[in-house]
Amino acid sequence: MNFRGIGVPYNAAKLFIDDNVDKGRGNKVAIYYKDRQIRYKELQEMVNKTGNGLKQLHVEMENRVLLLCHDSPEFIVSFYGALKIGAVPIPVNTMMHSDDYEYFLNNSRAKVLIAHIDLWNTISHLKDRFIYLQYVVLIDENGFASKDEGTLDYREWMSSDSVDLHAALTVSDDQAFWLFSSGSTGNPKGVIHLHHDMEFAVNSYAKKVLRMTEEDVTFSASKLFFAYGLGNGMYFPLGCGASTVLMPERPLPEKVFETIETYRPTIFFGVPTLYGTMIDFAERCGRNYDLSSLRICVSAGEALPGPILKKWRQLFDVDILDGIGSTEALHIFISNNIGDIKEGSSGKVVPGYEAKIVNEHGVAVSANEIGDLFIKGDSVAHGYWNLHEENKKKFYGEWFHTGDKYLMDESGYFWYCGRSDDMLKVGGIWVSPIEIENSLLKHHAVLEAAVVGVTIENNLVHPKAYIVVKQGITPSDGLKKELQEFVKQDLAAYKYPRMIEFVDELPKTATGKIQRFKLRKSLSSVPASV
Template identity: 30%
Template sequence: MFTKEEYSSYEDFCARYKPECPENFNFSYDVLDALDPKKTALIHVDDAGTRREYDFKFFQETSSRLANALMAKGVRKGDRIMLVLYRRMEYWTVMLALHRIGALPIPSPSLLTKKDISQRVNYAGISAIICEDSICERVDEAKPDCDGLNLLVQIDGTTNDGWLDYEELMATGDASCPRTADTPCNDDPMVIFFSSGTTGLPKMVMHTFAYPASHFTTGALWHDLEDGDIHLTLSETGWAKSVWGKFYGQWMAGATVFVWDFRGKFEPAHLLQIMADNKITTFCAPPTVYRFLVREDLSKYDLSALRHCTTAGELLNDSVFHAWKKAFNMPLYEGYGQTETTLQVATFKFMEPKPGSIGKPVPGWDIALMDEEGNEVPQGEEGEICIRIDKPVLGLFDSYMDEPEKTANVKCGDWYHTGDKAWADEDGFFWFMGRTDDLIKSSGYRIGPFEVESALVAHDAVIEAAVTGLPDEVRGQLVKATVVLAPGYEPSEELTKTLQAFVRDLTAPYKYPRVIDYVTELPKTISGKIKRKEIREADLANLPN
């Protein structure tokens, strides 16, 4: 059904590759049930270091049992189910079971508060929650405010009042769940992801059953997966990135998904040891993770099995790219997409990466960079990343669930407007600049925060940086950097001058931060994205009257 081919160049790729979705496609029936039951599907290492392997038979049977058990409890096609499962093995069983039913899973992060839970339950019309026992107390606190919530399933621990035990529930279901005439497929709603909510209440991004088919590009081609590979994507399961790297495309490509279910603070040395001990062959993580990894003594870890690495989510700075390539003789291949899309721009193994570029448009995605009037911008000029939608686009979200006005605001005429800015160089490579709201206008220049942030984090003193515009009567806006320092460094006027000079050497002189504010941590969404809007609002509030 999904066959990987080799390509000699980007031009060959565009000429021959066409992402497609089979008719009547349902991932649980058409991919999972067709895979070799004896083959290893997933390797799971928990926080205590216990390693377990699960074959496809395990997921074929457990997802069928759970689907039957949930239907016996009244779960039906179209119901909306919140999942809060960290990186637990049960996440895959639950997702696959709900795909069999046609109920819509809403994967959710473990950091949700009582307020978040009640807000999302009511906003999305959620009727059931399946979660780890550590989340139950917050759900119980939120439940009095959630009239439509009528089914609670608990994984692990002593079962709380009003909750069903996951294992006991699953044991009541039959191990066979055959396809029926009503089995959901293709254009039926399949999954809802909440957006990050950097500019207000998160939107409900709904994808259909055709969505997983588009991730064959992600797994087989961008991750370059082959049969027998062991792939690690670091994402928690509460976000869309988890199905980019821990699920659909990896299994379609024949790979084994590796899951490290760590809790608490991320420790780069621990991750490197996990990768070495488990012979990880392909790896994907955001640039921030690579920045921490290259600060370690990489020679201490046997990563000889590692052969291909990818990154996405923010700008990759040159110094990390080159440090990783020097250590392992392999580049980092960048990619770009949104919760609303799958992989739409990327660098693949048959392309020579340009450090800091997100790559070129993926076949199946007709992309233009457009100005505010809807005109395509010339090469070298910034424009909004827009996707042509006069024909169906495999991998593009269907809608913001229950919010047609918000959908219409971004799906306008023949185009979907991503809200992200980029420019293209003479070779057609895209260079990401940031969200349209994040661009800084200073002395007639338009400055994207990512490039300045990338320059700052290339300095040994800087762990993280957020760049925003600070109102200024003369220039319109000043470039301001909010910086988290590495251990051993202290804020000082001398350090500020050093960092400013460092940025001037790496970027155009007008881009350097004229103001640097030192903080212990940056404001972030629960998905880990920097809340630049919050920094801007705090700066406005502190301006003199």
């Protein structure tokens, strides 16, 4: 057979799954999940069965496969099974409104959906609107009970296929997977990552910053469908021959503490809001939780307040490494380091990446001068799916414009100064103010709405809505609660405005654009409790 023109074969599933077995780790535990222990050899067989199952559904190279899955072995198996046959898995947020999944499926043109049955049940009423979807494979850990005709039982679907599968002849620059990232317009953007991106992130951050080895056990409270969680809980441990702990439930403090004490991970990944609520929970219940297995903790998603870092260290005698990453860069590219933590800063550039801060003319600024942060590294995405203009705005050759305002001090530490646009980060998740505003405008009482981020206690951010009501409507506390519940029903619950203020008019430009920066400037005091 003549392979000229194909290039050097490279398949990420072979690297992260098969190579571990080839290196003698077949009997080592790869995944801890509830009462299950899945070893690398079993994981390989499950991946191969899934890949063969997808081929039986006529999935070919470059076809998209949407994953709507809780953190579970099935998530990982489906992800790498698709990769191994050259298909493109697309994990999506499990906390979205049902209409959002119509967008994900139609925008990606996915022909197969693999989903947990409880999540499918929330969107199955829309199935006639999924233009390209041909097959639905449902995961039901309690025994298959779908009433939807044509859906497939994941276990039965997997059981009939071979445990042998040759990796597709992909190359390192082939499309591997997409991750959806929300944009300032409120429409999610399909971020295209290549087969080599995960290996680069492992070698740069996991091995050089976290010093991860096969002896480590990781646990990420941030879910696998996030770029941050995907590394923490999946390809970092697999890329190092280590083990991962998966928790499908919401990361509530009591459940997170219980998981750490049960599985004894060595590295824990969270976000600032979670660390804050865990500290508060531990102090309120008066229990001394045993986190002695942890050698290091990691935080990302938003800037980690210094008081949280200090209190966590005081309570549990373990450091938190704060850093910044993005969906487009796949994982963290600026980070504090073990033994080199500068409280309040994002740390220094991760080995393998380059960063620069520039002014509005693209010229590098001096130390301690605020500018736009650009990042360069081989895990940066290929680009956005079908967004030509947005690609031109964000990708400048090798450089990616993060949209963050930063300064770098004389010692090379980077300090976060805010967003270049109006995007908010709530609980480590990007939230578009326009999306919340559009939801509020659907309510019969709302004439105009503007949403900004309010920094509360410990520098955490909550959405605040300024609302102009329609004539004849009387503003009241009851209406505030009604509007909050309305948004919760219309969007993912975490997006609702925690604060609402009724105003007579909104500040606007001469052309009618809302000037959110004026609203932010008007914020003089915010209650500590909202």
